[in-house]
Amino acid sequence: xxxxxxxxxxxxxxxxxxxxxxxxxLPPGELTSPNQASYGESHExxxxxxxxxxxxxxxxxxxxxxxxxxxxDRDRPLHKVLGAAAxxxxxxxxxxxxxxxxxxxxxxxxxxxxxxxxxxxxxxxESNPAAADLTKALAAMDRLGxxxxxxxxxxxxxxxxxxxxxxxxxxxxxxxxxxMVEAVVIGTVLGExxxxxLRRLAHVDAxxxxxxxxxxxxxxx
Amino acid sequence: xxxxxxxxxxxxxxxxxxxxxxxxxLPPGELTSPNQASYGESHExxxxxxxxxxxxxxxxxxxxxxxxxxxxDRDRPLHKVLGAAAxxxxxxxxxxxxxxxxxxxxxxxxxxxxxxxxxxxxxxxESNPAAADLTKALAAMDRLGxxxxxxxxxxxxxxxxxxxxxxxxxxxxxxxxxxMVEAVVIGTVLGExxxxxLRRLAHVDAxxxxxxxxxxxxxxx
DNA sequence: GCTATCTGATAGTGCCACTATCTATGATGG
DNA sequence: CCATCATAGATAGTGGCACTATCAGATAGC
Numbered sequence: 001x002x003x004x005x006x007x008x009x010x011x012x013x014x015x016x017x018x019x020x021x022x023x024x025x026l027p028p029g030e031l032t033s034p035n036q037a038s039y040g041e042s043h044e045x046x047x048x049x050x051x052x053x054x055x056x057x058x059x060x061x062x063x064x065x066x067x068x069x070x071x072x073d074r075d076r077p078l079h080k081v082l083g084a085a086a087x088x089x090x091x092x093x094x095x096x097x098x099x100x101x102x103x104x105x106x107x108x109x110x111x112x113x114x115x116x117x118x119x120x121x122x123x124x125x126e127s128n129p130a131a132a133d134l135t136k137a138l139a140a141m142d143r144l145g146x147x148x149x150x151x152x153x154x155x156x157x158x159x160x161x162x163x164x165x166x167x168x169x170x171x172x173x174x175x176x177x178x179x180m181v182e183a184v185v186i187g188t189v190l191g192e193x194x195x196x197x198l199r200r201l202a203h204v205d206a207x208x209x210x211x212x213x214x215x216x217x218x219x220x221x
Numbered sequence: 222x223x224x225x226x227x228x229x230x231x232x233x234x235x236x237x238x239x240x241x242x243x244x245x246x247l248p249p250g251e252l253t254s255p256n257q258a259s260y261g262e263s264h265e266x267x268x269x270x271x272x273x274x275x276x277x278x279x280x281x282x283x284x285x286x287x288x289x290x291x292x293x294d295r296d297r298p299l300h301k302v303l304g305a306a307a308x309x310x311x312x313x314x315x316x317x318x319x320x321x322x323x324x325x326x327x328x329x330x331x332x333x334x335x336x337x338x339x340x341x342x343x344x345x346x347e348s349n350p351a352a353a354d355l356t357k358a359l360a361a362m363d364r365l366g367x368x369x370x371x372x373x374x375x376x377x378x379x380x381x382x383x384x385x386x387x388x389x390x391x392x393x394x395x396x397x398x399x400x401m402v403e404a405v406v407i408g409t410v411l412g413e414x415x416x417x418x419l420r421r422l423a424h425v426d427a428x429x430x431x432x433x434x435x436x437x438x439x440x441x442x
Numbered sequence: 443g444c445t446a447t448c449t450g451a452t453a454g455t456g457c458c459a460c461t462a463t464c465t466a467t468g469a470t471g472g
Numbered sequence: 473c474c475a476t477c478a479t480a481g482a483t484a485g486t487g488g489c490a491c492t493a494t495c496a497g498a499t500a501g502c
Contacts, residue, residue: 004478015461018481023459028480035467035480045365052361054459058279061459117422123429124422134418137411140273144266144407148395149415155387156412156419159380164423166376168431174369186365188424190358191377194370195420196413197355198377201338201345202385203409208344210389223500225447236492239450244490256449256498275490282490 003029006039010047017047024065025050049182057189071181109138112150120157167191224250227260231268238268245286246271270403278410292402330359333371341378388412 007014020026026046029037046068053059053067113135117124124131141149167187175183228235241247247267250258267289274280274288334356338345345352362370388408396404 048364056358056361122426124425130418130421137277137414140277143269152387152391156416159383160419160423162380163420164427166373168427170373193358195377197351198381199384200351202381204345205343206385206389
């Protein structure tokens with residue numbers, strides 16, 4: 001198909017598709033003449049993936065480019081890509097926490113994280129960005145006077161393990177080997193959005209049941 | 222204290238503090254003379270909250286302004302604020318899903334969500350933004366060929382309920398009534414970041430245990 | 443008095459995800 | 473074969489966002 005049809009099918013404007021190609025998110029179409037290119041199913045599928053990671057996953061274009069490069073790299077063994085891909089899918093990584101990294105809250109949080117990982121027997125490296133994110137979040141909690149939140153960390157970790165098991169089981173059960181890497185990326189990123197939404201629904205329900213009311217239906221506007 | 226000390230204590234630049242005041246995130250200091258204002262403990266605490274919601278929670282300045290206004294509104298009954306506050310803390314709400322909202326994937330997703338809410342007996346209104354987010358995420362899954370992901374939704378929901386229960390228990394146990402609203406906001410937003418990080422750690426661990434390896438330590442850079 | 447700091451205001455910056463416009467070329471149809 | 477349309481590729485511009493720079497005028501504290 002040509003770029004116009006690709007655009008129509010996916011709802012992505014033609015200039016945006018060209019932009020994605022420029023940024024390396026989408027391979028260029030196969031040139032059939034100097035100014036004609038044809039796009040296939042794989043382009044359509046990739047485009048939908050890009051929009052999902054952008055719109056639902058909230059990832060940045062540059063991050064998506066990295067992840068897609070990893071997905072397309074079929075040289076490295078599957079399990080290594082799984083690990084690397086899962087590693088890269090963090091929040092915004094600034095790496096600018098140089099001075100804030102040495103205050104009391106950060107040191108406490110780091111200890112809490114190290115302790116948790118040990119207690120859980122988690123096979124994860126300290127350099128995993130997720131560990132840094134966790135430290136950052138717990139340090140912020142601490143600074144806001146909620147250091148006691150660490151008491152519920154194990155409840156959170158139980159739930160996280162349950163979700164991770166469900167993800168792995170899904171991938172094992174439903175996904176062909178050739179699509180596994182992509183499925184893990186989708187599951188990690190979109191699964192996060194799914195869980196966050198479920199958590200907020202459960203939150204409203206739990207507080208409704210406790211306080212005997214239900215969430216405001218009206219968003220006035 | 223004056224604005225300079227507030228800046229030094231929190232690490233937030235003076236012009237940025239002024240910007241937050243302009244945007245309504247932070248109440249202005251109490252004027253002691255036409256060009257001198259004094260800031261108190263509450264300003265420092267509020268400023269830390271703002272930075273946490275921004276840096277860790279990834280919220281936008283305008284969203285934070287809304288939430289803080291709700292926190293400061295002491296007129297409405299506590300449980301209503303809890304519901305409203307929890308409602309507002311979603312992802313980026315675009316409301317522009319008008320045409321994409323009527324395709325097959327979206328309709329399927331909406332049915333799945335309605336079914337889930339009924340099955341769970343969740344007391345939540347359909348207009349809850351979280352429900353829309355969930356629908357959006359599931360529709361994206363569907364379009365990517367992962368409609369079977371709905372099979373693990375109940376595992377996710379179990380985990381979400383567990384997390385919600387832990388949150389409520391924490392607030393009940395640790396937080397004074399006057400700080401409850403703020404604590405719920407913190408718990409919802411920062412707790413999300415905490416859980417997402419834990420989920421990624423658990424993910425790496427689970428795949429490490431299954432595939433007998435551990436995540437790449439090296440992020441080459 | 444003198445200098446550092448402050449308030450309040452306006453304008454500018456850098457990043458990001460597009461989006462508009464242009465040229466030259468080829469596709470398509472009567 | 474010629475008018476019209478779509479396309480590739482390139483460059484520049486847009487709008488949103490979170491700041492950040494600069495300034496004028498006033499005050500603090502020595």
